[in-house]
Amino acid sequence: MKKLLTTAALLLATPAFAEGELKVYHWFEYIPQELVDKFTAETGITVTIDTYDSNEAMLASLKAGKLGQYDVAVPGDYMVQIMGTEGLLDTFTPEELPSFGNIAPQWLDVPFDPGRKSSIPYQWGSTAFSVNRDVYTGDIDTLAMIFDPPEELKGKINVLDSQGEVLALGSIYLGIPQCTTDRTQLKALNDMLLAAKANWASFGSDTAKDVLVSGDAAAGMIYNGFSAKARAEGANVEYAYPKEGFVVWMDNVVLLKDAPNRENALKFMNFLLEPENAAAVTNYAAYTAGVTGVEPFLAEEIKTSPENNPPADAPAGSFIAVCDEETQKLYDAIWINLKK
Amino acid sequence: MKGLRHYPGFLGMTILCLVILYAPLVVVTVYSFNGSTSITTWGGLSLRWYADVFTGPEAPRFAAAAWNSLTIALLAGTAATLIATAAAVAMMRGGRFRGRPATFALINLPLLVPEIVTAVATLIFFTMIGLTTGYLTILIAHMTFCIPFAYLPIAARLQGIDDSYEQAARDLYASRWQAFRLILLPLLAPGVISGFLLAFIISLDDFLITNFVKGAGMETLPTAIFGSVKQGIKPNIMAISTLMLVVSILFVTLSYLINRMGRRSP
Amino acid sequence: MAGGAPDAGGGTGSGSGYRGLIGPLLLPTWLMIGIFMVLPVCLMVAYSFLTKEFRGGVEWEFSLAAYDQFFVTRGLFGDEPPSIEWTYITIFWRSVWQAVIATLFCLIVGFPTAWFIATRPAAVRGVWLFLITIPYWVNLLIRTVSLKFLIRDNGPLNEALMSIGLIDGPLPLVNTNLAVQLGLFYSYLPFMVLPIYAAVERYNFAYSEAAADLYASRWVILREIVLPIVRPGIVAGCILVFIPAIGAFLAPDLLGGAKTFMIGSLIEEQFKGSLGNWPFGAAVSVILMTLVLLALLIYARQSARGGQR
Numbered sequence: 001m002k003k004l005l006t007t008a009a010l011l012l013a014t015p016a017f018a019e020g021e022l023k024v025y026h027w028f029e030y031i032p033q034e035l036v037d038k039f040t041a042e043t044g045i046t047v048t049i050d051t052y053d054s055n056e057a058m059l060a061s062l063k064a065g066k067l068g069q070y071d072v073a074v075p076g077d078y079m080v081q082i083m084g085t086e087g088l089l090d091t092f093t094p095e096e097l098p099s100f101g102n103i104a105p106q107w108l109d110v111p112f113d114p115g116r117k118s119s120i121p122y123q124w125g126s127t128a129f130s131v132n133r134d135v136y137t138g139d140i141d142t143l144a145m146i147f148d149p150p151e152e153l154k155g156k157i158n159v160l161d162s163q164g165e166v167l168a169l170g171s172i173y174l175g176i177p178q179c180t181t182d183r184t185q186l187k188a189l190n191d192m193l194l195a196a197k198a199n200w201a202s203f204g205s206d207t208a209k210d211v212l213v214s215g216d217a218a219a220g221m222i223y224n225g226f227s228a229k230a231r232a233e234g235a236n237v238e239y240a241y242p243k244e245g246f247v248v249w250m251d252n253v254v255l256l257k258d259a260p261n262r263e264n265a266l267k268f269m270n271f272l273l274e275p276e277n278a279a280a281v282t283n284y285a286a287y288t289a290g291v292t293g294v295e296p297f298l299a300e301e302i303k304t305s306p307e308n309n310p311p312a313d314a315p316a317g318s319f320i321a322v323c324d325e326e327t328q329k330l331y332d333a334i335w336i337n338l339k340k
Numbered sequence: 341m342k343g344l345r346h347y348p349g350f351l352g353m354t355i356l357c358l359v360i361l362y363a364p365l366v367v368v369t370v371y372s373f374n375g376s377t378s379i380t381t382w383g384g385l386s387l388r389w390y391a392d393v394f395t396g397p398e399a400p401r402f403a404a405a406a407w408n409s410l411t412i413a414l415l416a417g418t419a420a421t422l423i424a425t426a427a428a429v430a431m432m433r434g435g436r437f438r439g440r441p442a443t444f445a446l447i448n449l450p451l452l453v454p455e456i457v458t459a460v461a462t463l464i465f466f467t468m469i470g471l472t473t474g475y476l477t478i479l480i481a482h483m484t485f486c487i488p489f490a491y492l493p494i495a496a497r498l499q500g501i502d503d504s505y506e507q508a509a510r511d512l513y514a515s516r517w518q519a520f521r522l523i524l525l526p527l528l529a530p531g532v533i534s535g536f537l538l539a540f541i542i543s544l545d546d547f548l549i550t551n552f553v554k555g556a557g558m559e560t561l562p563t564a565i566f567g568s569v570k571q572g573i574k575p576n577i578m579a580i581s582t583l584m585l586v587v588s589i590l591f592v593t594l595s596y597l598i599n600r601m602g603r604r605s606p
Numbered sequence: 607m608a609g610g611a612p613d614a615g616g617g618t619g620s621g622s623g624y625r626g627l628i629g630p631l632l633l634p635t636w637l638m639i640g641i642f643m644v645l646p647v648c649l650m651v652a653y654s655f656l657t658k659e660f661r662g663g664v665e666w667e668f669s670l671a672a673y674d675q676f677f678v679t680r681g682l683f684g685d686e687p688p689s690i691e692w693t694y695i696t697i698f699w700r701s702v703w704q705a706v707i708a709t710l711f712c713l714i715v716g717f718p719t720a721w722f723i724a725t726r727p728a729a730v731r732g733v734w735l736f737l738i739t740i741p742y743w744v745n746l747l748i749r750t751v752s753l754k755f756l757i758r759d760n761g762p763l764n765e766a767l768m769s770i771g772l773i774d775g776p777l778p779l780v781n782t783n784l785a786v787q788l789g790l791f792y793s794y795l796p797f798m799v800l801p802i803y804a805a806v807e808r809y810n811f812a813y814s815e816a817a818a819d820l821y822a823s824r825w826v827i828l829r830e831i832v833l834p835i836v837r838p839g840i841v842a843g844c845i846l847v848f849i850p851a852i853g854a855f856l857a858p859d860l861l862g863g864a865k866t867f868m869i870g871s872l873i874e875e876q877f878k879g880s881l882g883n884w885p886f887g888a889a890v891s892v893i894l895m896t897l898v899l900l901a902l903l904i905y906a907r908q909s910a911r912g913g914q915r
Contacts, residue, residue: 029571033398048558051567060882063659065467069555183683190682206570216758325660330683337682339875340693340867344814345725347824353718354734360715361741361795364752367762371755423634430631433624443632446639454853454898456870457650458643460877460891464653464884465646484642487635516624545745548855552877562747569751569860578755581748592743596736 019044022264025066025073027251028053028206029226030123032284039271045264053205054162055079062088068258071265076249078164078320080119081112083254089118090255096266099273102291107250112322119252120269121290123225123281126310126317127165128246130227130237135218140240143173145219147196154199158211158220161203163335164320165221165247166193172245172318179323181330190334197338212237224307225286232301239307241314248317250290365585372578389579396576398568405564409544412479412560417540420486421494424539425532427487428495429520433503450485458485459552466553474555481553482543489542490535493599497531530598537595541588647895654888664884672889694872698893701868704783704858705851708790709798712847715791716798717840723799724806735803742796750856753792757785786868789857797846805839806832845905849898869894 028051036047052058055076062073067088075083083089094100097120107121131140136152147170149157160166170193171178176185201217209226211217213235222230227239253272259265271277278289279297286302295303302308323331375386393402427447431440450458462481466473501524509519525532547562554563561584568577624631657669679691723734741749756763757779764779779785809832817827833840855870862868869890876887 028567033401056882057878064664064877064882064884066555069472187682204570210571214758329660333682340697344811344818344824344827347718347721347828350718350722353715354722357715357719357795357799358737360792361738364749364756364792365741365744367756368748368752371762423638426631427635429624430628434628434631435625437625437628439632443635446644447635449639449643452849452898452902453643453647454850454894456853456855456873457647457891457895457898460873460887461646461650462642463877464650464888465642468649468653480642484638487638516627541743545743545747547745547747562745565751566747569747577751581745581751584748585744588743588745589740592740593736600732 020261020264021045022047022072022261022268023070024049024268025058025062025070025256026051027074029209030074030285031281035277035280035284038277038280039268042271043264043267045261045267047268051206054160054164056163059083059086062256067256068260070256071259071261072253072268073256074122074251074253075119076164076251076320077110077112078322080252080254081322084113084118088257090257090259090262091117092255092266097270097273099270102273102275102293104290104292107290110250113252119254120273122251122253122272123278123285123287123289124248124250125224125287125308126246126248127160127169127221127223128240128242129219129221130212130230130239131219132212132215132217133236133238140238141243142240143169143242143244143246145240145242146221147173147192149196149199149219153219155201156216156218157200158202158204158208158217159200160208160221161205163331166338167331167335168247168318168320169221172242172247175244178318178321179327181327186330186334190337193334193338203339209233223287228286228302228305228307231307241310243315245315246317248319250319251287252290368578369582369585372575372582374575374578389575390583392576393579393583398576401559402561402564402580405559405561408475408478408559409561412475412482413540413543416479416482416486416543417490417536419483420539420543421490421532421536423483424487424490424535425494425528428491428498429524432495432498447488447491449488451488455548459549462549463552472555473553474558477553477555478550478558478560481549482546485546485549486539486543490539493534493538493595494528494531497528497534497599501527530601534595534599537591537598541591545584545588650888651892654885654892656885658883658885669885672883672885675883675886676889676893694890697867697872698869698897701852701870702897704787704790704868705848705854708787708794708851709844709847711787711791712795712798713840713844716795716843717802720799720802720839721806724803724809731807735800738799739796746793746856749792750789750860753789754785754860757788783862785861786858789861790851790854793854793857794847794850797850798843801842801846802836802839805836805842809835841905841908845901849901852897853894 022045024047026049031049036049039045040047050070052061055078058073058075059079059082062070062083063086080089094116100116100120103116103121107124109115113119129143129146131145131153135156136150138150145153146157146159167189168178170189171180174185174189174192176182176189180186202211204211208220208222209230212220212222212227212230213233222239224239227237230237253269255262255265255269272281273291275289275291275293276297278291279294281287282289282294283297283299283302286305286307288308372389373385373387375384375388393399427443431443431447434440458481462477463473466477471477505523505527506519509523510516514522545562546560547566550560551563551566554560559567561580565577565580568574653664654672655668655670657665657667657671659665675691676694677691678688679693680686680688719738723731723738726734755761758764813831813835814827817831818824822830852868853870854868855874858868858871859874862871873887873890873894876883876890
């Protein structure tokens with residue numbers, strides 16, 4: 001009996017490494033395992049990563065009780081602002097991050113975290129869509145590919161399972177502002193999305209790349225880097241820069257409130273500010289780093305890829321806007337209505 | 341009259357049934373030996389994906405998940421079997437007692453409630469009492485729903501054992517514990533082992549409930565496979581699937597044979 | 607495999623001296639299932655009456671908001687007069703319908719199979735049964751994934767059909783209702799076969815012989831004699847397929863895409879997806895459970911009636 005108890009205790013006890021642990025809440029398929037292993041090798045800290053596939057899912061999860069179980073998360077720009085107002089973030093001083101100076105100047109003082117008190121820049125990129133050139137060869141630089149598709153693409157479109165991005169792109173397509181309170185505009189957005197849904201095959205964020213590679217979808221809303229990965233895996237897809245506009249975003253690593261391993265979290269954030277490590281993420285995820293000095297470490301295909309080099313006549317992208325509570329409820333209603 | 345048992349087309353249906361049941365599994369097994377990286381084109385026989393499962397970049401993650409799955413299944417299976425044996429003895433040897441129908445309903449409850457409802461209820465419960473979701477929560481949830489699965493073979497076997505042997509032992513001044521340990525238990529053994537194997541497999545295979553109540557960074561084999569599948573059916577998934585397939589079949593065959601062997605003894 | 611727990615009656619033995627031990631023997635069972643199953647379900651019911659906080663989380667305030675969201679719509683922005691919200695009811699209806707069709711598939715294929723096996727010589731019967739049940743013991747996730755792999759556009763099934771020239775282009779099988787039904791059928795077929803098998807095995811063929819002596823054809827015998835007697839097994843099988851099928855999650859999720867939203871997906875979306883409304887998820891689960899209880903009550907009354915024959 002005693003043997004049974006001790007064995008059970010040993011099995012249940014988490015291995016206690018000298019330097020401790022780190023619990024990371026991260027986007028799917030973003031950070032290469034080799035980089036995480038490198039961090040563990042350098043610091044002795046064991047890292048566990050849980051993934052999510054949308055900013056909103058991460059927020060819901062943290063609010064439902066997971067706060068206090070993770071040390072860091074990787075929200076997008078608008079989500080950092082929301083998390084700040086909801087009191088989910090802890091703060092740090094630049095002194096606690098020796099490599100703080102590596103942050104690229106244009107990302108230092110951002111509207112969603114002035115002075116960078118709770119977050120550091122991670123990667124930034126754009127969200128639009130890609131089309132399989134084997135299926136459709138016409139002009140693709142318009143959001144109509146997703147919201148009012150040509151015959152060849154109907155029923156073969158995947159849409160991101162992300163409220164922020166879908167509603168933003170929908171608003172951009174219709175030419176209405178992102179946080180409008182005008183009921184007619186909102187109704188128009190709702191109706192347009194519902195009509196477009198008839199032509200969609202599926203909602204999926206972490207599946208966005210695979211459906212293009214496997215052919216289950218011929219077009220899909222996708223992040224620029226993810227599309228580059230699809231191309232690398234053999235899909236004949238072209239990333240579009242729609243003339244109406246598209247979404248740009250910046251992902252950031254934030255220090256969560258009640259982080260169980262705050263020290264280790266700061267070490268991890270500092271690690272990610274090193275140009276070599278930031279470049280490793282860029283090379284894997286195919287986005288663009290938010291720190292300086294990464295050029296010598298970047299892979300050639302990333303530097304020259306069409307997904308990271310928009311054509312000269314492409315419009316500027318827009319960030320997703322954060323609306324006040326009243327307005328946000330209206331947009332929540334549209335999303336719920338869409339997903340019903 | 342054998343003729344009356346025969347209905348034309350029924351054999352065909354049975355064959356169809358078996359084909360449908362086994363086709364996907366056979367296909368997955370065959371493709372797990374596919375030599376090419378693309379899952380759609382056949383590239384010759386190869387064991388590379390099995391090697392990849394054990395040594396590739398995702399290997400540590402799957403290894404950790406497999407370890408979790410196995411240990412949880414072992415612990416939950418054992419606990420459930422012990423609890424179920426006690427319950428079976430009480431139900432089958434206790435005669436008619438007041439709480440019997442209620443207990444019967446209680447034991448069957450996990451089988452009747454849709455799995456997703458159990459998953460939701462358990463998650464809400466743990467969140468409400470503030471228990472951090474993780475290994476322990478998965479273990480508790482598994483122990484609970486494995487009880488009926490362990491119970492079924494044990495109770496079935498117990499029902500078939502005539503209690504005159506135990507009566508005889510008691511008449512010869514054996515204590516209750518001795519009668520249980522030396523007479524009933526050995527006769528019951530095939531049922532108990534069968535119940536354990538069943539509980540083990542059920543725990544090992546569970547996805548839905550585990551997915552809801554697992555915590556940060558904790559994966560079991562099914563949840564790890566699911567996460568991987570969501571990003572595309574890669575060949576190493578098929579290798580893992582085939583491995584799990586083989587393990588499951590092994591365990592069930594074992595359970596079946598042990599039961600058959602046991603049935604030959606009184 | 608439910609419903610097969612032996613004997614709700616008195617069990618064997620006259621107590622054999624275990625009488626006094628019944629309490630302690632049953633205590634662990636009562637504790638485990640009571641605390642970790644019954645209690646959570648009750649809590650879930652309570653939870654469905656809480657209010658959802660803006661952007662996720664809950665407030666401990668009684669509210670019918672979750673049920674209101676399910677049954678009533680007040681327009682897109684909540685400012686129109688209330689009317690019936692058909693969307694979720696449609697999802698439930700669709701799930702029930704899918705489950706019914708899956709049950710029918712299982713019945714059509716399962717009954718002949720069960721009959722065939724039950725009428726084999728006793729020695730081989732066990733082997734056939736074993737063959738039928740093995741796939742069930744393989745992880746449901748893996749079975750669903752295997753099915754998806756088999757029927758996708760550039761999967762083996764389409765490749766085979768195209769190479770022998772039966773079809774020109776790939777059959778669009780994934781992300782359809784058909785795929786989901788196939789998935790459900792595939793998941794729960796053994797549940798249908800086993801109870802019917804048990805019933806047929808107990809059937810006394812003397813009845814068939816008597817009817818044959820009276821010049822009845824074998825199909826008439828099947829319809830008029832066999833079916834009424836075997837009916838409890840059939841009903842049990844249908845219930846065992848129907849109940850898991852309405853709450854299924856894996857089949858609609860992996861095989862269905864956005865088009866086939868079922869109850870399981872709806873509930874999961876509230877807890878794991880981008881919608882994050884726990885009280886609503888709890889409410890939907892409560893409604894699902896009520897449906898299941900209803901189905902079970904109908905089953906209980908059917909078998910009670912059948913027992914009177």
